[in-house]
Amino acid sequence: xxxxxxxxxxxxxxxxxxxxxxxxxxxxxxxxxxxxxxxxxxxxxxxxxxxxxxxxxxxxxxxxxxxxxxxxxxxxxxxxxxxxxxxxxxxxxxxxxxxxxxxxxxxxxxxxxxxxxxxxxxxxxxxxxxxxxxxxxxxxxxxxxxxxxxxxxxxxxxxxxxxxxxxxxxxxxxxxxxxxxxxxxxxxxxxxxxxxxxxxxxxxxxxxxxxxxxxxxxxxxxxxxxxxxxxxxxxxxxxxxxxxxxxxxxxxxxxxxxxxxxxxxxxxxxxxxxxxxxxxxxxxxxxxxxxxxxxxxxxxxxxxxxxxxxxxxxxxxxxxxxxxxxxxxxxxxxxxxxxxxxxxxxxx
Ligand SMILES: Nc1nc2c(ncn2[C@@H]2O[C@H](COP(=O)(O)OP(=O)(O)OP(=O)(O)O)[C@@H](O)[C@H]2O)c(=O)[nH]1
Ligand SMILES: [Mg+2]
Numbered sequence: 001x002x003x004x005x006x007x008x009x010x011x012x013x014x015x016x017x018x019x020x021x022x023x024x025x026x027x028x029x030x031x032x033x034x035x036x037x038x039x040x041x042x043x044x045x046x047x048x049x050x051x052x053x054x055x056x057x058x059x060x061x062x063x064x065x066x067x068x069x070x071x072x073x074x075x076x077x078x079x080x081x082x083x084x085x086x087x088x089x090x091x092x093x094x095x096x097x098x099x100x101x102x103x104x105x106x107x108x109x110x111x112x113x114x115x116x117x118x119x120x121x122x123x124x125x126x127x128x129x130x131x132x133x134x135x136x137x138x139x140x141x142x143x144x145x146x147x148x149x150x151x152x153x154x155x156x157x158x159x160x161x162x163x164x165x166x167x168x169x170x171x172x173x174x175x176x177x178x179x180x181x182x183x184x185x186x187x188x189x190x191x192x193x194x195x196x197x198x199x200x201x202x203x204x205x206x207x208x209x210x211x212x213x214x215x216x217x218x219x220x221x222x223x224x225x226x227x228x229x230x231x232x233x234x235x236x237x238x239x240x241x242x243x244x245x246x247x248x249x250x251x252x253x254x255x256x257x258x259x260x261x262x263x264x265x266x267x268x269x270x271x272x273x274x275x276x277x278x279x280x281x282x283x284x285x286x287x288x289x290x291x292x293x294x295x296x297x298x299x300x301x302x303x304x305x306x307x308x309x310x311x312x313x314x315x316x317x318x319x320x321x322x323x324x325x326x327x328x329x330x331x332x333x334x335x336x337x338x339x340x341x342x343x344x345x346x347x348x
Contacts, residue, residue: 005156007059011118014042014067014083016144019124022075023137034137036073036127039144040080042120043067046087049108053091056156067118070144073126083120090154092232097153105152109232117152121145160198160211162322163234165262166243167254168215168225171279173197174309175243176212179319184212191215191226196233203319208326211237218257221264231265239325240272241318243279244296244304251278251292252299275321277305281313 017039024032045067065088071080096105096117106115124142131138164172168190176182180199185192197212211234217225234240242258244251255276263270278296281289289306296304305321307314 005056007056007154008063008151009059009088009154010064010149010151011045011088012064012066012149013045013118013147014069014120015147016040016042016121016123017070017072017080017083018143019126019129019141020073020075021127021139021141024076031137034127034131035075035077036141037075037077037079038073038126038129039123039142040070040072040082041123042070042144042147043083043085044116044120045118046085047094047096047106047108047115047117048087048089049092049094049111049113050089051092051111053089056090056094056154059088059090059154067120067147069147070120070123072144073123073141077126077128079126080123082123085120088117091156092235093156095155097155099151099153101153109229118148118150121147160234160237161208161326162201162239162241163211163213163237164241164243165213165234165258166215166279167245167248167258168192168217170215170243170245170254171309172212172215172243175241175279175307175315176210178309178312178315179203180210182212190217194226196230201319201322203316203323206323206327208323210241210322216258216261218260220261228261228265231262231269235266235269237272239322240269240274241322242274242276242300243307244276244292246278246280246289246292247283248292250295252295255296255299273325274300275305275318275325276300276302277307277314277318279307279309281306282308282311 019039020036022036024035065086067086068083070083073080092111095107122145124144127138127141166172173184173186173193176199179201182197182199184197193214199210201208201210213230214226220228244254248254305318307318
């Protein structure tokens with residue numbers, strides 16, 4: 001089961017200001033000519049991924065967001081002022097969907113990311129603009145363009161408490177399906193997982209949310225493979241479970257490639273508590289397993305757990321190690337009050 005926080009919101013960008021029809025009037029100056037100014041541009045509706053937000057709770061209370069209208073043009077060639085933009089702040093991980101709830105408009109993965117959801121209308125031209133050699137006294141001006149209005153859905157995937165990382169094929173999705181009701185696609189080729197998946201894990205009567213993201217390869221921070229933008233979805237996890245495939249060529253090297261990508265992505269991610277586990281231990285003979293374990297231990301500078309998502313060996317120990325870290329961290333007040341205001345809407 002996936003859990004979401006969501007809100008339906010009405011937005012409207014500002015109308016453009018009207019152009020003005022006016023003529024210069026001064027003593028002793030005949031046929032002063034047109035001097036109506038242009039209307040100002042309407043404000044945009046902008047959505048920004050901000051730091052420190054965990055939920056969409058604010059959007060349950062305020063659902064209408066309108067940007068300011070552009071000022072009208074005035075005589076004496078005075079142009080209308082531009083309307084103020086409106087900026088809606090949302091947590092990282094928020095997605096914007098169209099009113100149909102299916103068409104994805106934007107997916108926010110990094111703090112500070114901005115997206116213009118609706119552009120303000122252009123201001124209309126004043127009559128001064130229409131002056132030409134054949135029409136020296138135009139008596140018309142344009143009205144401002146109207147702003148855009150629409151209903152949209154904001155959706156936030158539940159903040160995962162723990163995130164799975166590893167090379168493609170390390171067995172991340174297999175692990176998630178073994179410990180939760182999530183049913184991600186699993187296959188014997190790299191990049192099976194294309195979108196982050198969440199599962200609710202229950203261990204010793206405690207629940208937490210585990211995220212499975214696409215595999216990382218060397219150079220992901222430069223766009224190799226599926227890139228590293230998915231890391232945004234686990235940026236706020238409390239702990240990472242790093243899975244290394246025991247049947248790969250060199251477990252130490254595999255570990256270091258992924259660490260390199262985490263470090264290249266962000267310090268906040270690289271500094272997170274990491275539980276290291278050698279996975280697929282059922283697939284290798286004991287001698288090779290020992291060799292891989294030693295390599296991984298040297299690279300990670302800690303003794304790895306030994307697990308198999310397929311046979312279930314060592315899985316409970318790994319979950320307990322995660323819970324231990326998650327349990328120490330306090331639940332943020334805001335997230336808590338959101339959960340109390342309304343339960344997360346389950347879907348799928
Ligand atoms: N023998 C064995 N095979 C496993 C284990 N875990 C996963 N596999 C196999 O390894 C292959 C890859 O597994 P996935 O779970 O799709 O790997 P992933 O890390 O999610 O891969 P990407 O989504 O591509 O990053 C599949 O063929 C799995 O059946 C395990 O514990 N033991
Ligand atoms: Mg996968």
